Amino acid sequence: MAKYVIVGASAAGIGAVEAIRDVDPVGSITIISDEPCPQYSRPMISDFVSGKADFTKMKCRDDEFWKQTNAEAILGKKATALNLAEKAVSLESGEKVPYEKLLLATGGKPFVPKMDGQDKDGVFTFTTIKDAVQIAEKIDAISAKSAVVVGAGLIGISVTEALVKRGLKVTVVELQDKILSLLLDAKASEIVEDVVKKAGVDIVTGQSVQKIVGKDGNEGAVGGVILTKGGQVPCDLVIVAIGVIPRTELVAGTQIKTNRGIVVDSNMQTNVPDVYASGDVAEAYDFILSQNRLLPLWPLAMIEGQVAGYNMAGYKTTYAGGTNMSSLKYFGIPVVSIGLANPKEDATLEVLTKHDAERKVYKKLVLRSNVIVGMTLVNSIERAGVLFYLMKNKVNVKKFKQKLLEDDFGLACLPLSLQRKMCVVQ
Amino acid sequence: MKRIIAKQEACMGCGLCEVYCTVAHSKSKDIIKAYNSERPKPISRVTVERNKPVSFAIQCRHCQDAPCVTACLSGAMTKDEKTGQVTHNKEKCIGCWTCIMVCPYGAIKMDKEGKVVAKCDLCQGLEEPACVANCPNQALVFKEVKP
Numbered sequence: 001m002a003k004y005v006i007v008g009a010s011a012a013g014i015g016a017v018e019a020i021r022d023v024d025p026v027g028s029i030t031i032i033s034d035e036p037c038p039q040y041s042r043p044m045i046s047d048f049v050s051g052k053a054d055f056t057k058m059k060c061r062d063d064e065f066w067k068q069t070n071a072e073a074i075l076g077k078k079a080t081a082l083n084l085a086e087k088a089v090s091l092e093s094g095e096k097v098p099y100e101k102l103l104l105a106t107g108g109k110p111f112v113p114k115m116d117g118q119d120k121d122g123v124f125t126f127t128t129i130k131d132a133v134q135i136a137e138k139i140d141a142i143s144a145k146s147a148v149v150v151g152a153g154l155i156g157i158s159v160t161e162a163l164v165k166r167g168l169k170v171t172v173v174e175l176q177d178k179i180l181s182l183l184l185d186a187k188a189s190e191i192v193e194d195v196v197k198k199a200g201v202d203i204v205t206g207q208s209v210q211k212i213v214g215k216d217g218n219e220g221a222v223g224g225v226i227l228t229k230g231g232q233v234p235c236d237l238v239i240v241a242i243g244v245i246p247r248t249e250l251v252a253g254t255q256i257k258t259n260r261g262i263v264v265d266s267n268m269q270t271n272v273p274d275v276y277a278s279g280d281v282a283e284a285y286d287f288i289l290s291q292n293r294l295l296p297l298w299p300l301a302m303i304e305g306q307v308a309g310y311n312m313a314g315y316k317t318t319y320a321g322g323t324n325m326s327s328l329k330y331f332g333i334p335v336v337s338i339g340l341a342n343p344k345e346d347a348t349l350e351v352l353t354k355h356d357a358e359r360k361v362y363k364k365l366v367l368r369s370n371v372i373v374g375m376t377l378v379n380s381i382e383r384a385g386v387l388f389y390l391m392k393n394k395v396n397v398k399k400f401k402q403k404l405l406e407d408d409f410g411l412a413c414l415p416l417s418l419q420r421k422m423c424v425v426q
Numbered sequence: 427m428k429r430i431i432a433k434q435e436a437c438m439g440c441g442l443c444e445v446y447c448t449v450a451h452s453k454s455k456d457i458i459k460a461y462n463s464e465r466p467k468p469i470s471r472v473t474v475e476r477n478k479p480v481s482f483a484i485q486c487r488h489c490q491d492a493p494c495v496t497a498c499l500s501g502a503m504t505k506d507e508k509t510g511q512v513t514h515n516k517e518k519c520i521g522c523w524t525c526i527m528v529c530p531y532g533a534i535k536m537d538k539e540g541k542v543v544a545k546c547d548l549c550q551g552l553e554e555p556a557c558v559a560n561c562p563n564q565a566l567v568f569k570e571v572k573p
């Protein structure tokens with residue numbers, strides 16, 4: 001019997017293996033993934049499509065990783081059922097893998113709303129290397145010239161950039177009134193939108209796609225889309241990038257509690273003892289909102305996996321929490337957005353902003369009782385980490401508030417006591 | 427491991443550490459070429475933090491539990507368990523800036539031309555990091571400290 005069984009071998013699974021091995025060098029680990037080579041960087045699938053990275057470069061851990069960590073990796077096989085009473089995971093091949101401690105790190109799957117014509121040849125989602133390979137092959141096979149990307153979130157913008165680099169004319173269709181609406185306020189979104197448009201991308205907001213139509217003379221292949229307000233956009237490809245939803249099918253019908261994702265405590269344990277969940281599939285703690293929720297982000301999946309791994313191996317650790325935190329590189333305009341970056345009107349919040357239109361620099365901090373609870377930085381992000389430290393440690397910034405958005409803000413602006421605590425001076 | 431420690435009271439904020447760091451990380455190792463003609467432009471991995479009258483130099487702390495290593499999307503940032511050093515592999519870096527978002531010290535720099543990040547590597551191969559060796563006031567010391 002394997003002591004530790006992990007389903008899913010991406011960020012959360014890798015984090016767990018590393019943490020377990022940090023404290024338990026010998027306990028047997030079995031890790032299962034339905035992807036044949038799962039240890040790649042999912043955010044890099046856009047670099048694969050653009051041709052910037054091949055699959056070797058995309059591996060965030062090399063092929064020796066499973067051997068080096070002495071983990072038995074069952075790859076290319078799907079886990080199909082959990083038997084909690086028996087403490088075993090069933091695989092599609094019929095095998096049963098018994099466990100003492102189980103981690104569900106099954107991540108997310110693309111959310112695809114019902115659209116007429118969505119089964120036409122040339123419609124893709126964008127979350128796996130397989131998607132990326134298929135898109136790249138399709139572009140070559142049909143000499144694709146244009147694409148419609150449905151959804152202007154992080155994933156939508158990343159695939160848009162990749163397609164532009166491949167020379168396609170891209171139209172992004174977004175239901176909200178602006179791009180990157182979960183991350184950015186109106187001003188920041190407008191600055192980024194401007195840059196994206198200058199790269200030749202058409203952006204349609206406040207609408208979605210109601211129907212995907214076929215090509216003249218080849219009804220089975222994508223020829224264009226009809227928007228909800230009736231407009232038509234001809235295209236060779238449609239990429240649906242609306243978002244990801246937790247891949248919870250394994251726990252359906254079991255006692256394991258789910259909300260939108262799997263519910264976990266601060267040790268990343270589910271309501272069923274010895275069963276843990278981490279990453280995109282789990283609802284983990286948001287230290288800004290003070291509640292558990294879905295936060296499908298790579299660094300958080302990695303940390304949550306580590307916390308689960310330590311606890312599974314008997315080394316008690318609690319998860320300090322994450323928050324909505326993204327850094328974007330797309331279209332050459334760096335952006336960082338963390339926490340309550342775009343809050344609704346709220347008298348208890350104080351908002352500081354600075355905008356330099358010429359340099360395309362925009363900075364915004366959201367404070368509550370002199371503690372940073374949100375930030376957006378556009379085109380000036382080098383001090384993001386210092387601000388994030390203040391946010392995470394709930395440092396009262398009253399005494400140096402006016403410095404925070406200055407170009408020369410840095411560690412020297414912090415109180416000596418804090419500099420000492422951070423060990424930057426003696 | 428040996429780390430670079432800043433002595434705030436000795437720092438004059440002259441910025442020579444940045445100059446020598448830039449040169450040490452240039453291809454030519456020549457100050458004129460490094461600053462005038464080399465492409466991609468070499469950049470300093472040490473920053474003099476100034477808030478008059480305070481100044482001190484800061485570079486990667488090679489943290490024990492390095493947030494940049496955990497956050498790195500591509501596997502470019504790793505912790506060398508033997509030396510304790512946090513190392514950055516430029517070839518694997520995709521310039522996603524995630525490490526910059528989580529570094530409490532603001533010690534990771536953007537190499538905008540190269541579209542990657544750059545940070546202190548303790549000047550591998552030199553006896554002493556260039557910033558330490560060339561500080562005119564000995565405001566930077568390289569010594570063994572507990573992690």
Ligand SMILES: Cc1cc2nc3c(=O)[nH]c(=O)nc-3n(C[C@H](O)[C@H](O)[C@H](O)COP(=O)(O)OP(=O)(O)OC[C@H]3O[C@@H](n4cnc5c(N)ncnc54)[C@H](O)[C@@H]3O)c2cc1C
Nearest residue numbers: 008010011012033034042043079107108279280296297298
């Ligand atoms: C295009 C794109 C860009 C992104 N960009 C960023 C970014 O810039 N920054 C950021 O922070 N995040 C980004 N993300 C999100 C990030 O990739 C995810 O948060 C992260 O991959 C989550 O890791 P995970 O381990 O929880 O799950 P996943 O990476 O989804 O991995 C889960 C694994 O489990 C396998 N699996 C699931 N169910 C089973 C089963 N029943 N049996 C066997 N195997 C199973 C899956 O096949 C998969 O390999 C991006 C995502 C995409 C798609």
